[in-house]
Amino acid sequence: MSVRVFVPGDAGALAVGADDVAQAIERVAAEQGTAVEIVRNGSRGLYWLEPLVEVETETGRVAYGPVAPHDVKELFEAGFLEGKPSGLFLGATEEIPFLKRQTRLTFARCGVVDPRSLDDYRAHGGTAGLAHALKMPPAEIVEQVKASGLRGRGGAGFPTGIKWETALKAAAGRKYVVCNADEGDSGTFADRMIMEGDPFLLIEGMTIAGLAIGATKGFVYLRSEYPHAEIAMNAAIAAARRAGLLGPDVGGSGKAFELEVRMGAGAYVCGEETSLLESLEGKRGQVRAKPPLPAHKGLFGKPTIINNVLTFAAVPYILSEGAERYRDFGMGRSRGTMPIQLAGNVKHGGLFETAFGVTLGDLVNDIGGGTATGRPVRAVQVGGPLGAYFPPELFDTPFDYEAFTAKDGLIGHGGIVVFDDTVDMAEQARFALEFCAIESCGKCTPCRIGSIRGTEVIDRIVAGENVEANLALVEELCETMRFGSLCALGGFTPFPVLSALRHYPEDFSGAHARRMQAAE
Amino acid sequence: MSGDGHDALVREIVDAHRGVDGATLPILNKVQETLGYVPDAALPIVAEALNISPAEVYGVLTFYHDYRREPPGRHVVKLCRAEACQAAGGREVAEHICQRLGVGFGETSPDGRVTLEAVYCLGLCATAPSAMVDGRVVGRIDHERADAIAAEVNQ
Numbered sequence: 001m002s003v004r005v006f007v008p009g010d011a012g013a014l015a016v017g018a019d020d021v022a023q024a025i026e027r028v029a030a031e032q033g034t035a036v037e038i039v040r041n042g043s044r045g046l047y048w049l050e051p052l053v054e055v056e057t058e059t060g061r062v063a064y065g066p067v068a069p070h071d072v073k074e075l076f077e078a079g080f081l082e083g084k085p086s087g088l089f090l091g092a093t094e095e096i097p098f099l100k101r102q103t104r105l106t107f108a109r110c111g112v113v114d115p116r117s118l119d120d121y122r123a124h125g126g127t128a129g130l131a132h133a134l135k136m137p138p139a140e141i142v143e144q145v146k147a148s149g150l151r152g153r154g155g156a157g158f159p160t161g162i163k164w165e166t167a168l169k170a171a172a173g174r175k176y177v178v179c180n181a182d183e184g185d186s187g188t189f190a191d192r193m194i195m196e197g198d199p200f201l202l203i204e205g206m207t208i209a210g211l212a213i214g215a216t217k218g219f220v221y222l223r224s225e226y227p228h229a230e231i232a233m234n235a236a237i238a239a240a241r242r243a244g245l246l247g248p249d250v251g252g253s254g255k256a257f258e259l260e261v262r263m264g265a266g267a268y269v270c271g272e273e274t275s276l277l278e279s280l281e282g283k284r285g286q287v288r289a290k291p292p293l294p295a296h297k298g299l300f301g302k303p304t305i306i307n308n309v310l311t312f313a314a315v316p317y318i319l320s321e322g323a324e325r326y327r328d329f330g331m332g333r334s335r336g337t338m339p340i341q342l343a344g345n346v347k348h349g350g351l352f353e354t355a356f357g358v359t360l361g362d363l364v365n366d367i368g369g370g371t372a373t374g375r376p377v378r379a380v381q382v383g384g385p386l387g388a389y390f391p392p393e394l395f396d397t398p399f400d401y402e403a404f405t406a407k408d409g410l411i412g413h414g415g416i417v418v419f420d421d422t423v424d425m426a427e428q429a430r431f432a433l434e435f436c437a438i439e440s441c442g443k444c445t446p447c448r449i450g451s452i453r454g455t456e457v458i459d460r461i462v463a464g465e466n467v468e469a470n471l472a473l474v475e476e477l478c479e480t481m482r483f484g485s486l487c488a489l490g491g492f493t494p495f496p497v498l499s500a501l502r503h504y505p506e507d508f509s510g511a512h513a514r515r516m517q518a519a520e
Numbered sequence: 521m522s523g524d525g526h527d528a529l530v531r532e533i534v535d536a537h538r539g540v541d542g543a544t545l546p547i548l549n550k551v552q553e554t555l556g557y558v559p560d561a562a563l564p565i566v567a568e569a570l571n572i573s574p575a576e577v578y579g580v581l582t583f584y585h586d587y588r589r590e591p592p593g594r595h596v597v598k599l600c601r602a603e604a605c606q607a608a609g610g611r612e613v614a615e616h617i618c619q620r621l622g623v624g625f626g627e628t629s630p631d632g633r634v635t636l637e638a639v640y641c642l643g644l645c646a647t648a649p650s651a652m653v654d655g656r657v658v659g660r661i662d663h664e665r666a667d668a669i670a671a672e673v674n675q
Contacts (some may be wrong), residue, residue: 349645
């Protein structure tokens with residue numbers, strides 16, 4: 001019998017040479033006449049160890065990493081196919097502290113299963129939630145989701161069950177389920193990992209949503225920067241269709257649900273739900289004014305629920321294990337788990353799923369291990385390009401929707417980008433406005449014009465022109481953007497700008513340049 | 521070099537999307553995937569098939585960052601310039617790559633060798649800085665990896 005060896009096919013692993021490692025293993029195995037079966041799994045989310053190679057042994061899976069192609073011969077010689085230790089040996093995968101400390105509900109299978117195998121998905125508990133949902137009337141599915149306390153994982157944190165209930169109650173001959181897979185926030189990759197590593201989970205979650213609101217068609221709106229996710233999703237949808245999990249008769253229930261992947265074309269603002277709908281309809285991705293809510297009048301004017309990948313991906317667990325089981329995790333009004341992503345200049349970058357309530361400091365210093373460069377952490381941006389910068393003084397903030405709002409920040413899609421003490425916060429504040437200017441859809445003035453004027457004012461402050469007056473002007477401009485913009489792009493860009501000004505005022509008066517000079 | 525020679529191909533793509541709801545992006549994506557850009561001559565063909573005005577197609581074409589209206593270089597390098605990559609030394613890597621490739625962002629080298637484009641996040645934020653070189657992802661880019669990319673492209 002051949003030994004099963006796992007080499008991730010996840011884009012993050014491919015980016016650091018996983019394909020070359022897989023080929024090297026095949027080659028050496030062939031040379032030695034050893035039978036190996038290479039499974040291209042998703043990533044476990046321990047990116048500093050990628051490419052992370054696992055071997056299935058009698059006592060479970062053991063890991064080696066980070067493996068380079070030139071390490072492979074040595075691994076064979078050290079007996080890695082029997083799980084024997086060598087220089088890159090990490091022990092039993094599940095016992096690696098970064099993994100062991102997590103509560104993986106949504107990511108339970110990611111990195112474990114073969115993402116192309118529906119049988120593997122089923123063998124690891126997949127489709128159990130759908131089986132339960134198929135026995136329930138729509139209102140009961142919605143009730144379960146409501147009772148779980150699940151809130152939208154895309155950033156807004158709106159209660160998912162309420163959204164679904166609104167769409168369920170909307171009378172229409174045709175309704176849609178739309179997955180927002182336009183994961184554009186820098187520092188986030190959880191959606192990508194699910195689509196590449198456990199695509200059937202998203203299909204299952206969206207199918208349950210379709211049953212819940214009475215929709216027969218779903219779209220996954222996927223960003224063009226994720227070609228590997230496109231391939232994985234399309235393959236999984238085709239497999240689900242062949243197995244009768246999608247199509248006119250879902251699981252033999254007589255109910256229909258069909259799924260289609262639609263690719264974006266590089267527009268950050270299309271992650272905003274109404275802009276996404278415009279794009280799906282074939283138009284410029286310009287934001288719509290609300291109301292009407294998409295749940296009343298969404299895609300092609302029909303009632304539509306739009307949720308993030310992680311929101312749909314949380315649903316199968318809720319349906320299979322029960323709303324209360326999910327609800328038991330978390331704190332306050334933030335229930336369940338959040339897949340948090342540690343990125344940027346961090347020693348242990350990756351995916352860390354845990355119940356709400358862990359502090360920012362624990363995430364960055366303890367779990368993330370501080371910076372990759374070994375220098376002191378100076379700032380972390382939480383929640384993507386529209387999220388606030390947090391200094392170490394605020395590291396006692398618990399990861400929770402309300403707690404972050406109280407500190408003038410947001411958790412967004414759960415991305416944390418770590419910066420060391422070489423960062424120039426005036427440059428970061430300027431970039432936030434510049435990014436807003438590049439990506440603005442142009443529909444509302446505060447965002448379209450405010451972002452450009454903002455970069456100019458920051459430049460003047462840094463140049464030392466009328467500093468007091470220009471600082472007041474930036475504050476005022478941010479207030480206009482905050483309250484006058486149609487969507488979160490213009491409305492939230494003030495978060496990174498104002499937090500940089502508040503916590504790092506010295507960088508706006510040339511302190512960064514002086515610091516860098518002193519360092520040299 | 522006009523787009524005239526591509527009319528038949530654009531028509532073929534348009535025909536393959538009959539009955540698709542909201543087909544503008546799927547059509548333009550396919551045209552660009554096939555030709556590397558969307559020639560101006562495609563606009564009236566797409567407009568007619570979708571029963572919208574050429575101005576509307578133009579509006580869509582110019583809204584999305586991905587679409588090119590000119591053919592790209594033989595190689596396309598997309599370098600991430602977003603925060604996670606900035607935090608990991610991306611600004612310096614960007615300068616280095618521009619220098620090695622001899623082009624700025626949004627430019628194609630005069631010899632048609634390479635086009636350098638900025639992207640804002642490839643979702644490779646824990647293996648930053650990252651890039652996509654002719655569709656292949658590359659992470660943890662330091663000077664050595666940047667030089668390897670340049671060598672591959674400059675061949």
